[in-house]
Amino acid sequence: MKAAVIRKYGKPDVLQVEEVQEPVLGSRDVKIAVSASSVNPVDFKTRSGKIFFISGLRFPKILGGDVAGRVLACGDAVQHLSPGDEVYGFSSAPTRGGAYAEVMCCKADRLAHKPVELSMSEAAAIPLAGSTAYQALYKQGELQPGMRVLITGATGGVGHFAVQLARAADCQVTGVCHSRNRSLAEELGCDEVIAYDEEDFRKRHGTYDLILDAAAKFGYGSCRPALTEKGIYVSTIPAPGIMLRHLWSRYASGRRGRFVSAHANTADLERMSRLVETGQLRPHIEHRFPLTGIADAHRLSETERVRGKIVIEIGE
């Protein structure tokens, strides 16, 4: 099979498409003919070696977490999926990866049936970014209908799903993005858009019940004044300061700071599938690349200026 392989950490050109052996199926795994994957920032952070303490020093590696494709075979312990099923989900990008390939093995409990309303490419855009948005809002942010929710990076991978999820939960949604992305943020369903190059939302004191800093560019300390008295701030980056706040938030009763660490699971994917069915969730794909364009896809992702998602189209 063909796969994009790295043999050392480095710049995007360390990604080389090669002929390699198919992965071996474990008892809790599903072997998938990969139709599409998508690029997430964790992929270029892994490729560059920035998170080598998680991804390790064993090479070659096949990167890529997000997958949509058709099941070829199931391990003995797999119950909810069968050969021929169309699935989507994500493997742990830094530790296991494997999705930038024609065939991958992924743990079955990280997969769900692909929504029929979506193409394979659309489905591949959702898993990691969508799950991060879902878990940041519901698990860490304690999302409730009627909340005033502010989302930074509102047109990025995580943020554009978060806007739609918060809208679907009947929240009042403020999106923060660059002024050039204002119209997309409105189309996604923001009730209000604040362009960060025109206004500093952090000066709107006491306004938001929940701030999801999806872009992870603002920080708890500077966002705190914009929270209501019991408001929650959620970051997508586990920096030391927010990790301590996260632990402390269990005992705190006022404003709280937390972070999200996306956990792949069938139940959350199925919850998002239901929102796709009802037309409340849809990925925005800005760029599509073939597997041979993987280095260019990484270069683009590293600009941190992508609207929606970058998809890698691999098989049928």
Ligand SMILES: NC(=O)c1ccc[n+]([C@@H]2O[C@H](COP(=O)([O-])OP(=O)(O)OC[C@H]3O[C@@H](n4cnc5c(N)ncnc54)[C@H](OP(=O)(O)O)[C@@H]3O)[C@@H](O)[C@H]2O)c1
């Ligand atoms: N903890 C987890 O489990 C987890 C999971 C997924 C992602 N993440 C992290 O979450 C972050 C976002 O991921 P993503 O997939 O949404 O990335 P992305 O698709 O590259 O989006 C990045 C967003 O950041 C905004 N941005 C860039 N520079 C900015 C600045 N200086 N000020 C304000 N906004 C800025 C961009 O919007 P504009 O173009 O409008 O500026 C864009 O919407 C990444 O750091 C990623 O590693 C964490």
